Amino acid sequence: MANILVVDDELGIRDLLSEILNDEGHSVDLAENATQARSARAANTYDLVLLDIWMPDTDGVSLLKEWSTAGALTMPVIMMSGHATIDTAVEATRIGAFSFLEKPITLQKLLKAVEQGLARNAAHQAAPTAAVQVAAVAQVAADPAYAIPSASSVVAVLAGADNGPHAHQGFDLDRPLREARDGFEKAYFEFHLAREGGSMTRVAEKTGLERTHLYRKLRQLGVDLGRGKRG
Numbered sequence: 001m002a003n004i005l006v007v008d009d010e011l012g013i014r015d016l017l018s019e020i021l022n023d024e025g026h027s028v029d030l031a032e033n034a035t036q037a038r039s040a041r042a043a044n045t046y047d048l049v050l051l052d053i054w055m056p057d058t059d060g061v062s063l064l065k066e067w068s069t070a071g072a073l074t075m076p077v078i079m080m081s082g083h084a085t086i087d088t089a090v091e092a093t094r095i096g097a098f099s100f101l102e103k104p105i106t107l108q109k110l111l112k113a114v115e116q117g118l119a120r121n122a123a124h125q126a127a128p129t130a131a132v133q134v135a136a137v138a139q140v141a142a143d144p145a146y147a148i149p150s151a152s153s154v155v156a157v158l159a160g161a162d163n164g165p166h167a168h169q170g171f172d173l174d175r176p177l178r179e180a181r182d183g184f185e186k187a188y189f190e191f192h193l194a195r196e197g198g199s200m201t202r203v204a205e206k207t208g209l210e211r212t213h214l215y216r217k218l219r220q221l222g223v224d225l226g227r228g229k230r231g
Contacts, residue, residue: 003026004027004048005030005041005044006021007030007032007052013103017110018030024114024198029044033057037051048076049075050114051064051079053079053080053083053084061091064079067096068096076117076120078098079100084100098116099113185217189207200215
């Protein structure tokens with residue numbers, strides 16, 4: 001689950017984006033102007049910001065520049081506007097905006113931009129961790145008191161084991177059919193929720209179920225809807 005800030009002076013757009021992103025499993029904060037956005041950014045750490053360009057107090061490009069100058073531009077920012085020129089979009093990108101969405105924003109473009117922004121944020125956060133791991137391996141290798149594993153073992157550790165969901169699982173078949181079937185279905189949906197990062201939209205598409213039917217099925221099986229959401 002990602003923490004996302006939506007900044008837009010239009011109530012309808014804020015509500016729509018909030019509904020879509022919440023449905024995708026994200027936590028969403030809303031701001032209707034730059035003043036509220038500043039306060040939200042000062043009090044919270046966000047994985048992504050959707051920022052409108054034209055606002056009544058301070059325009060989005062100026063706010064983006066403020067964050068960049070203050071060193072607060074630590075997350076991808078997606079600019080939004082229905083009237084921006086190419087020069088405005090280029091300036092925002094130069095300052096540090098991740099991408100630009102033109103209103104009216106389609107669901108497909110929104111989800112794609114958010115997914116790409118979060119992927120970049122995750123990669124950015126993972127880089128320091130990888131550096132620490134490499135330093136730790138180097139330190140251990142320099143100490144003769146430690147038993148040094150083979151080079152292939154070190155590479156495997158740094159690459160990381162596959163801790164994702166596994167498609168092949170074992171089931172206890174020595175029980176009534178209904179219980180065995182429910183156990184299989186629960187594991188099936190938990191597998192797809194984990195693989196799709198908790199996205200109900202993609203799980204519904206993958207499993208071929210209507211979203212309302214999917215919700216009812218997951219509740220019936222006792223599936224933890226928060227378990228597969230992005231961390």
